[in-house]
Amino acid sequence: MSEIVPQNGEVFLTWEDLWVTVSSLKDGNRAILKGLTGYARPGELLAIMGPSGCGKSTLLDTIAGRLGSSTRQSGDILINGRKQTLAYGTSAYVTQEDTLMATLTVKEAVYYSAELQLPNSMPKSEKKQIADMTMKEMGLQDAMETRIGGWIGKGISGGQKRRVSICLEILTRPKLLFLDEPTSGLDSAASYYVMKTIASQCQGRTIIASIHQPSTEVFSLFYSLCLLSCGRTVYFGPASAAIEFFALSGFPCPTLQNPSDHFLKTINSDFDQDIEEGPTSRKSTEEVINILIKSYSDSDKYRAVQSQVAEICKQEGEVLEKRSRASFTTQSLVLTKRSFVNMSRDLGYYWMRLAVYIVIAVGLGTIYYDVGFSYTSIQSRGSMLMFVATFITFMAIAGFSSFVEELKVFQREKLNGHYGSGSFVIANTLSALPYLVLVSFIPGAIAYFLTGLQGGFEHFMCFALVLFTCMILVESLMMIVASIVPNFLMGLISGAGIQALMCLSGGFFRLPNDLPRVFWKYPLHYVAFHKYAYQGLFKNEFEGLKIHDENMKGLIKGEDILKYKWEIDIDYSKWVDLAILLGMIILYRLLFLLFVKAGEKVKPAVRAIMSNSPKQINSAETPLHEFSA
Numbered sequence: 001m002s003e004i005v006p007q008n009g010e011v012f013l014t015w016e017d018l019w020v021t022v023s024s025l026k027d028g029n030r031a032i033l034k035g036l037t038g039y040a041r042p043g044e045l046l047a048i049m050g051p052s053g054c055g056k057s058t059l060l061d062t063i064a065g066r067l068g069s070s071t072r073q074s075g076d077i078l079i080n081g082r083k084q085t086l087a088y089g090t091s092a093y094v095t096q097e098d099t100l101m102a103t104l105t106v107k108e109a110v111y112y113s114a115e116l117q118l119p120n121s122m123p124k125s126e127k128k129q130i131a132d133m134t135m136k137e138m139g140l141q142d143a144m145e146t147r148i149g150g151w152i153g154k155g156i157s158g159g160q161k162r163r164v165s166i167c168l169e170i171l172t173r174p175k176l177l178f179l180d181e182p183t184s185g186l187d188s189a190a191s192y193y194v195m196k197t198i199a200s201q202c203q204g205r206t207i208i209a210s211i212h213q214p215s216t217e218v219f220s221l222f223y224s225l226c227l228l229s230c231g232r233t234v235y236f237g238p239a240s241a242a243i244e245f246f247a248l249s250g251f252p253c254p255t256l257q258n259p260s261d262h263f264l265k266t267i268n269s270d271f272d273q274d275i276e277e278g279p280t281s282r283k284s285t286e287e288v289i290n291i292l293i294k295s296y297s298d299s300d301k302y303r304a305v306q307s308q309v310a311e312i313c314k315q316e317g318e319v320l321e322k323r324s325r326a327s328f329t330t331q332s333l334v335l336t337k338r339s340f341v342n343m344s345r346d347l348g349y350y351w352m353r354l355a356v357y358i359v360i361a362v363g364l365g366t367i368y369y370d371v372g373f374s375y376t377s378i379q380s381r382g383s384m385l386m387f388v389a390t391f392i393t394f395m396a397i398a399g400f401s402s403f404v405e406e407l408k409v410f411q412r413e414k415l416n417g418h419y420g421s422g423s424f425v426i427a428n429t430l431s432a433l434p435y436l437v438l439v440s441f442i443p444g445a446i447a448y449f450l451t452g453l454q455g456g457f458e459h460f461m462c463f464a465l466v467l468f469t470c471m472i473l474v475e476s477l478m479m480i481v482a483s484i485v486p487n488f489l490m491g492l493i494s495g496a497g498i499q500a501l502m503c504l505s506g507g508f509f510r511l512p513n514d515l516p517r518v519f520w521k522y523p524l525h526y527v528a529f530h531k532y533a534y535q536g537l538f539k540n541e542f543e544g545l546k547i548h549d550e551n552m553k554g555l556i557k558g559e560d561i562l563k564y565k566w567e568i569d570i571d572y573s574k575w576v577d578l579a580i581l582l583g584m585i586i587l588y589r590l591l592f593l594l595f596v597k598a599g600e601k602v603k604p605a606v607r608a609i610m611s612n613s614p615k616q617i618n619s620a621e622t623p624l625h626e627f628s629a
């Protein structure tokens with residue numbers, strides 16, 4: 001048995017009588033993990049194995065402190081014998097899904113990640129060296145210049161993506177590493193080399209990997225094995241002793257059969273085949289699983305696990321410290337650069353929008369071409385400006401899918417402690433600015449000059465700046481929506497709905513004094529950015545304008561049109577409206593930051609509240625100790 005005093009940031013992880021349940025209206029409370037006890041120690045690779053749906057990922061998520069708030073958990077999870085919060089920089093977790101930036105090449109993704117994660121004190125050349133070495137260890141040297149690809153187009157293979165995901169998390173050689181199915185999608189040779197690299201990093205590190213179907217060679221790399229079936233422990237102990245355990249329980253591994261194949265076949269209850277027990281007798285899988293669970297709970301192995309857990313728990317070991325990483329400024333700069341590159345390569349982010357906006361701007365310009373100064377031009381000018389402030393800005397939601405993809409990468413990296421939400425918000429804002437200038441100024445100029453709105457540089461600048469700020473506002477609004485709403489389609493619908501309500505209360509479709517006071521006027525009219533966008537654009541256009549009234553044979557002053565036709569408050573300048581819009585951008589971005597940060601704080605709190613005592617959780621399930629009765 002190894003030394004159990006953690007040194008140099010080493011991590012001993014224990015879990016005792018761990019229960020996880022989900023509730024549904026149909027089935028009530030259903031236990032996914034049922035009283036699991038185990039431990040992971042530095043220098044030992046622990047593999048969690050079991051048939052699909054047995055609870056491997058749930059166990060990994062639970063001990064890594066990442067369980068979703070829809071589940072309830074109970075039992076003790078201790079790190080170095082203490083209750084400590086994991087995640088956010090103290091451990092690394094390679095998830096089952098590969099959440100990567102599709103537009104980057106493998107090399108770029110790893111280099112950026114190295115710059116984001118490794119401390120400022122490390123020279124850039126050393127960071128590159130570590131990145132190159134890790135890519136080589138993961139067998140990615142031939143794919144370095146290939147784009148990762150994904151939803152935007154084909155890139156590297158699924159197996160290579162898996163290796164990139166692992167590569168990004170082992171760059172800093174974390175003391176505690178969780179890997180959910182690191183070999184899925186890999187062929188047997190790649191699986192072996194990847195697992196060998198992971199196993200070779202075990203020195204002083206605690207590594208826990210869930211794995212589906214390891215080959216004999218891969219299986220031989222595991223130090224400990226946790227075998228689950230239907231959320232219960234079938235075996236926990238040295239991987240090398242599992243064959244003997246199965247044999248002693250009456251299910252010996254046939255000669256020349258891969259032991260892991262034998263284990264999984266024996267405990268897979270999804271396809272209820274009878275299992276041979278000795279030469280004559282056959283048993284149902286359910287019976288076999290119960291025999292194995294009882295055999296394990298009666299065994300010395302189980303007692304050894306319990307005493308090892310108790311011994312580790314007695315040590316009030318080191319408190320986990322966050323890894324030292326790049327400074328906030330470096331992270332913000334690197335993220336800005338990465339986000340800028342991503343935006344430039346992702347056609348859907350801005351380029352498609354620019355093309356569509358130009359077409360719409362030409363359309364607007366031809367419909368309202370040389371609008372003139374006749375009485376009817378009042379309505380034409382108003383409609384044209386309303387279209388710009390509402391529909392052109394509304395279409396900024398077109399970049400939502402690209403943003404959601406970027407957000408997924410951010411959420412993975414943030415959870416693994418690569419950087420914080422502040423750097424992401426700054427980077428996203430800065431990197432988008434040049435593109436937003438393009439998509440607002442070019443189509444804006446086409447529509448403005450073809451229509452023949454008020455001449456002069458100042459007038460055009462005000463028009464384009466209002467359009468520009470509204471686009472940022474719509475993007476900011478969609479960021480807030482994305483941080484609250486769980487999926488892309490729901491986000492798109494919610495964002496569109498919010499904007500439709502705001503635009504209705506903006507003061508064009510119903511004049512400000514005619515708006516119903518409850519909700520529409522107070523507060524929506526004042527909260528909606530459309531009010532300030534309409535007012536800014538209308539003031540910019542009508543102030544100082546003289547319209548020929550053909551019937552009255554006279555001139556109408558623009559200020560009167562603003563006051564009496566559009567019911568616009570002309571006591572303050574159009575620049576104040578623009579300033580309010582700019583203030584709203586800051587407010588919206590801060591709100592996004594707040595929601596993301598609240599998510600970080602609220603989720604663990606919700607988990608803690610939702611945790612119940614084991615008996616309350618599911619009295620219908622059989623606790624492990626009852627198998628030994």
Ligand SMILES: Nc1ncnc2c1ncn2[C@@H]1O[C@H](COP(=O)(O)OP(=O)(O)OP(=O)(O)O)[C@@H](O)[C@H]1O
Nearest residue numbers: 022032051052053054055056057058059068070071
């Ligand atoms: N949040 C949840 N709500 C409802 N059911 C859940 C939830 N999380 C997990 N489950 C269920 O718990 C069981 C275990 O899921 P888990 O993902 O841990 O299995 P797994 O062993 O990792 O499977 P696989 O190898 O196929 O990935 C499954 O039946 C799954 O449907």
